[in-house]
Amino acid sequence: MLSGLRVIEGSAFVAAPSGGMHLALLGADVIRFDPIGGSIDYTRWPLAPGGSSLYWTSLNKGKRSIQVDLRSEEGREIVQGLVAAPGDNAGMFLTNFPARGWLSYESMSAKRSDLIMVAITGNPDGSTAVDYTVNAAVGYPNATGPVDSDEPVNHVLPAWDVICGQQAALGLLAADRHRRLTGEGQLVTLALSDVAMSTVANLGHVAEAELLGEQRPRLGNDLYGAFGRDFVTSDGERFIVVAISIKQWQGTLEATGITDAVTELERELGVDFTDEGARFEHRDRLFALVEDYARRTPMAEVAASLDANGCCWGRYSDFLGMVRDDPRCSTANPMFQRVDQPGVGSVLSAGSPLRFGADAEVVVPPAPVLGADTDQVLEDLLGLSSAEIADLHDRGVVAG
Amino acid sequence: MLSGLRVIEGSAFVAAPSGGMHLALLGADVIRFDPIGGSIDYTRWPLAPGGSSLYWTSLNKGKRSIQVDLRSEEGREIVQGLVAAPGDNAGMFLTNFPARGWLSYESMSAKRSDLIMVAITGNPDGSTAVDYTVNAAVGYPNATGPVDSDEPVNHVLPAWDVICGQQAALGLLAADRHRRLTGEGQLVTLALSDVAMSTVANLGHVAEAELLGEQRPRLGNDLYGAFGRDFVTSDGERFIVVAISIKQWQGTLEATGITDAVTELERELGVDFTDEGARFEHRDRLFALVEDYARRTPMAEVAASLDANGCCWGRYSDFLGMVRDDPRCSTANPMFQRVDQPGVGSVLSAGSPLRFGADAEVVVPPAPVLGADTDQVLEDLLGLSSAEIADLHDRGVVAG
Numbered sequence: 001m002l003s004g005l006r007v008i009e010g011s012a013f014v015a016a017p018s019g020g021m022h023l024a025l026l027g028a029d030v031i032r033f034d035p036i037g038g039s040i041d042y043t044r045w046p047l048a049p050g051g052s053s054l055y056w057t058s059l060n061k062g063k064r065s066i067q068v069d070l071r072s073e074e075g076r077e078i079v080q081g082l083v084a085a086p087g088d089n090a091g092m093f094l095t096n097f098p099a100r101g102w103l104s105y106e107s108m109s110a111k112r113s114d115l116i117m118v119a120i121t122g123n124p125d126g127s128t129a130v131d132y133t134v135n136a137a138v139g140y141p142n143a144t145g146p147v148d149s150d151e152p153v154n155h156v157l158p159a160w161d162v163i164c165g166q167q168a169a170l171g172l173l174a175a176d177r178h179r180r181l182t183g184e185g186q187l188v189t190l191a192l193s194d195v196a197m198s199t200v201a202n203l204g205h206v207a208e209a210e211l212l213g214e215q216r217p218r219l220g221n222d223l224y225g226a227f228g229r230d231f232v233t234s235d236g237e238r239f240i241v242v243a244i245s246i247k248q249w250q251g252t253l254e255a256t257g258i259t260d261a262v263t264e265l266e267r268e269l270g271v272d273f274t275d276e277g278a279r280f281e282h283r284d285r286l287f288a289l290v291e292d293y294a295r296r297t298p299m300a301e302v303a304a305s306l307d308a309n310g311c312c313w314g315r316y317s318d319f320l321g322m323v324r325d326d327p328r329c330s331t332a333n334p335m336f337q338r339v340d341q342p343g344v345g346s347v348l349s350a351g352s353p354l355r356f357g358a359d360a361e362v363v364v365p366p367a368p369v370l371g372a373d374t375d376q377v378l379e380d381l382l383g384l385s386s387a388e389i390a391d392l393h394d395r396g397v398v399a400g
Numbered sequence: 401m402l403s404g405l406r407v408i409e410g411s412a413f414v415a416a417p418s419g420g421m422h423l424a425l426l427g428a429d430v431i432r433f434d435p436i437g438g439s440i441d442y443t444r445w446p447l448a449p450g451g452s453s454l455y456w457t458s459l460n461k462g463k464r465s466i467q468v469d470l471r472s473e474e475g476r477e478i479v480q481g482l483v484a485a486p487g488d489n490a491g492m493f494l495t496n497f498p499a500r501g502w503l504s505y506e507s508m509s510a511k512r513s514d515l516i517m518v519a520i521t522g523n524p525d526g527s528t529a530v531d532y533t534v535n536a537a538v539g540y541p542n543a544t545g546p547v548d549s550d551e552p553v554n555h556v557l558p559a560w561d562v563i564c565g566q567q568a569a570l571g572l573l574a575a576d577r578h579r580r581l582t583g584e585g586q587l588v589t590l591a592l593s594d595v596a597m598s599t600v601a602n603l604g605h606v607a608e609a610e611l612l613g614e615q616r617p618r619l620g621n622d623l624y625g626a627f628g629r630d631f632v633t634s635d636g637e638r639f640i641v642v643a644i645s646i647k648q649w650q651g652t653l654e655a656t657g658i659t660d661a662v663t664e665l666e667r668e669l670g671v672d673f674t675d676e677g678a679r680f681e682h683r684d685r686l687f688a689l690v691e692d693y694a695r696r697t698p699m700a701e702v703a704a705s706l707d708a709n710g711c712c713w714g715r716y717s718d719f720l721g722m723v724r725d726d727p728r729c730s731t732a733n734p735m736f737q738r739v740d741q742p743g744v745g746s747v748l749s750a751g752s753p754l755r756f757g758a759d760a761e762v763v764v765p766p767a768p769v770l771g772a773d774t775d776q777v778l779e780d781l782l783g784l785s786s787a788e789i790a791d792l793h794d795r796g797v798v799a800g
Contacts (some may be wrong), residue, residue, distance in 0.1 A: 013644075018602060022567075026574055040645055044534055045625030045677060046608040054604040054611070055625070059552075061602075096677075107755075110733075124733055132628055136640045137726060141621075142718040143556045152630060152638065153714050154621040156543045159559040162599055165568035167422075169794075171754040173573040174401045174426055177757060180580070181404075186757035188492045194753035197729045199562055200719070201736070201750035202418060206729065208446040208455040209719040210748055216719060221541075221554040224457070225445030228532055230552060238552065240536045244413075247441055277445060307498030314533030316552050318542040319600070319609040319616060326537060329597045329606065331526055336601070348610055350601035353564075354571040354593035357505075357586035358578060 001359045002028040008083045009033070009063070010103070012041040014131070014158050016096035016120050017059040018165035024062035027359070030375055031064045033079055035071075036399045038370050052343035056276040057367040061339075061349060066378075067371035067399040070328065074397045076102045078382070084111035085381040087345060091185065092172060096120040105187040114185035116169050116175045124191040131158040134196045138207070147220040164195040222287075227252070227279040229287055230316065237299035240291070241306065241313040245272055248390040251309035256293040262286065266380065321349065336366040371400020401759045402428040406490040407572065409433070409463070410503070412441040414531070414558050416496035416520050417459040417542045418565035423432045423572065424462035425752040431464045431777055433479055436799045438770050452743035457767040461739075461749060466778075467771035467799040476502045477625060478782070482796055484511035485781040491585065494573060496520040499717050505587040509623040514585035516575045519738075524591040529735070531558040534596045539605070547620040562726040564595040622687075624800065627652070629687055631715065637699035641690070651709035656693040662686065723748065735762040771800025 007026040009020040017032070024030040042360045044055040064225060066082075082100065083093045093113050096130050098196040099119040109115040122129030132154060135141060141152030171188045176284070179185055200206060221230045221240075227249065228242035243249040253259040262273060265285055271278040279286060294302060299315075306313045322329050330336055331348070339386035351364040378398065392398045405428040409420040417432070424430040434442070444455040456576045466482075469475040474662030480502065483493045489545075499502050499519040509515040532554060535541060541552030546772050565715075571588045579585055597697040600606060608616060627649065628642035643649040664675060665685055671678040679686060694702060706713045722729050730736055731748070737750040751764040778784045778798065792798045 001578055005577075012469050014603070019538070022570065022600070037506060041514065044684075045680065046604050046612065047677075048611055054607040055470070057605055058604040123728065124735070128590075128712050129714065130642055130644070130672075130712055132623060132640055132642050135636075136630070136714045136716045137722060137728075139717055139719040139722050140555075140557050146551075148548075149546075151546075152621065153545050153553060154623075154630070154640075155540075155555060155559075156624075157540050157555070157559055158603070159557055161557075161564060162470050162559070162603075163562055166563060166570060167753055169564060170422065170570050170573065171756070173570065173577065175756065177573065177577065177580075178401055180577075182758075184758050188668035188757065189755045190753055194727050194733070194735050197722070197726075197733075198735060198753045199557070200722070201729075201748070203414070203558070203562075204446050204454040204458040205719045206750070207448070207458055207744070207747045208725055209723040211448055211454070211744070212446065213720070219556075221552065223532060223554075224556075230536070230554070230700050231662055240532055240554075242532050244530070247482070261512075264693045277443075277447075280445065280515070290705075296671070301559060312528050312530055312533060314529065314536045317539055319539040319605045319680070320613070322537060322539050322597070322600070323606055323609040323772070325665060326597075328537075328593050329601075333594070333597075335524070335598060336533050336792070344607070347607045348601070350606070353567055353590055353598045355589045356571070356575065356578075357588065358575075358582075358584050359586075363762075392753035 001356045001395060004089045005029065005092070005176070006031070006087065007092045007094050008079070008096045010079070012039045012096065014059060014161035015164040016094055016168060018162060019168035020063060020094050021059060021061055022166065022352060026354065030062065031066060031082065031373070033066050033068050034173065034370060036067045036069050036396070040359040042370065048344045050343060054344065057341050057344055060367040062365035063368055064373035064377060065368035065370050065400070067395050069397050072397055078107060078378070078398065079384050080111050080355040082337055082377065083108055083115065087112070091115050091240065092176065093117045094168060094172060098126070102132045111187065114179055114183060115173065116179060116185050116188070118172050118175070118188045118190065120164060120168055121189065121191045124194045127245050129193050131161045131192065134160050134193050136192070138196045138200050144215055144217055145218060147218050147255030149218065159319040160192055160196045163199060164190065167195055222283060225280050226276045227283065227286065229283070229318050231290055231294035233239070233299040233302050234296055235298045238316040239299070239302060239313055240316070241311055243279070245275065247310065248312045249274065249279070251311045255305040255309035255311050258289040258293060261289050334362065339366045341366045342369045374398050401580045401625060401756045402426040403631055404489045405429065405576070406431070406487065406494070407492045407494050407676065410479070410493070410495040410497050412439045412496065414459060414561035415564040416568060418562060419460060419568035420494050421461055422566065422752060428637050429464065430462065430503045431482065431773070432460060433468050433482070434770060436467045436468045436796070442691065442770065448744045450743060454626070454744065457741050457744055460493055460767040462765035464773035464777060465768035465770050465800070466774040469797050472797055473727065478778070478798065479531050480508060482777065482783050483508055483515065490576050491515050492552055493517045494568060494572060498526070502577050514579055515585060516572065516579060516585050516588070518572050518575070518590065520564060520568055521589065521591045523593045527666060529593050534560050534593050537593070538600050539598045543616055543618055547618050549618065560592055560596045564590065564592050565601060567595055590789065622683060624731060625680050626676045627683065627686065629683070630688055631694035633694050633699040635698045637698070638716040639713055640712055640716070641704060643679070643712065644676065647710065648712050649674065649679070651711045655705040655709035655711050658689040658693060661689050664791045712762045732763065739764055739766045741766045774798050774800030
């Protein structure tokens, strides 16, 4: 879908690498450069039995990789040359490195005036922040977890990093469109804390705090503002059922056999549970009815009944269970393919969740071997000869 | 940045509305259509004191809004006409409604062959799933929360919805680029479960489960694979400190005065803590040293020391505290502006976290009043006369 688009990436960890990877998975030529021996994220856990980082290979699929001595003047000039290499679809640089000195927009755009550079920082002032420190600041850990707890619960999913990577990819395509229409390049900056705080605002928490002056309390696993929670079946399985639409609500009542009890409850409380706010306010009474049903019903029967009534529900699983049992996480789903990942072996790998009608045949690519594309990239983008490339290797300016 | 781009949006809840909003915040003309009286998400909690949904206003900033009777043939034709309206930058439809019947790609593209339609579903087969049911399936709730708990912890941030919205915006811009280069439109589909499962795979959990056959255990608030956790100070404040780079690690040792104790621990255990894997494996011993420092030091002193040593750290806050105290969540940050939101009043609102050098003056727009743009849109896009529009109002086909 993005074939022809070329992005040079100087990155580490989750946000920038995942942003570049999403572009690569859509067909862009994304060239990640790393210092010789790999960057700070090259050996991050989890590790494959042979020692390769599954973190690195999972976040860098479909890219080309070059190794360059970034401390040498010559190595830095090579990177600048790659970023400035000609082409309508080239001249794009995605980075989460500090955009200072030779990596600054001023320095980079001196070599190509229509450069598009997307620079990710921790905070808007350029200072450091990572997903976990940002998450502490935005308040979710103190709104997550058991109702009776007063300790924060950190998220395990680095959600801000992932969202930041997506925003970076979006910003790059928006700037590409702008340049195509106007010829103008630009610096696009993106701070991880801005990603998090804008999301918190977009989800209503900032307005709620400001206008209502109330801290939304810990709700445990209860869904805020509607009907939803987890329940345990007679055979000890756990499921979540959510009722947002009227159809889902009525289906849930039918499926769990509590229609009459709920009608009685409406009468008792003088409320109308077709209003989702009422379902939320009186959730404890409603949950008790579903709990009672779940406690005396085995999972298979619950599942059949929820399905038959068109309910919105799901079982709880874990990473192992998802990989073992969920057909959505298997090669039955074209997004997942078995990939022969160098250094790791055959692994179930995900492509882009976007399915393009005009690009139906999707192949999920492996991550590159570090530096595997050094020579080819130097030849393709900088027009270096084999002798020149060999000389750079000999002098330790590049590797791979 | 995206000025001129026009997207028709038929949506509800978080994923599709936030995807459209991100395009609107970058300057696209996003026109959301709703049934007369508003869609299922129009009154979702949290509510402003006057009753307006802060959920809806926070997720629909910068759009135009029209109200159409979607059950009538004539209303449906109006929506199809808007989607098919001419223009190189138009002919784009973003939706999470079931893409069947009059809303199907076949039906929509019959009116404009180069249509770009981005259709979000719950599961790849088109069946329903919501953020909370998908989250239960992918395993994070069983990896989140206190180490000694055996109950799942649901996330409060609807991360999958947010990421899905971003992917939808990315897919739309990728398809726009493709059409610009080839003239070809297309259907782009995107399943919420695919968004979640690809993310889980990209973060290494699928490869870890498959290759190591191990369930990653609950780690409480410990950062996996490196050094990081929350600590409580002598005055009862809580902070997180994360050490990933060597510089951050050495800064943390200096800041907390445990350099010598850690050197001794390295000797005792025969390990080298410049390896982040070793820091993770022996984290309990290391955490005990930092705990001891934090327990006898007030927050102000901790903060000064961590800052002076260039540490990566942050305080825990909550939504109220963030809005009250964090300058990053205030008009000191140009991303946040005070907006006069109809039906709500003055609220602190967030624009896009992307800052474009070529588009420096950003104004954060309010959400529209439901149906406020009905007449203008019918005139602009369909060329209807005032008399024709008045007639549609009289017959209840449109409202606003």
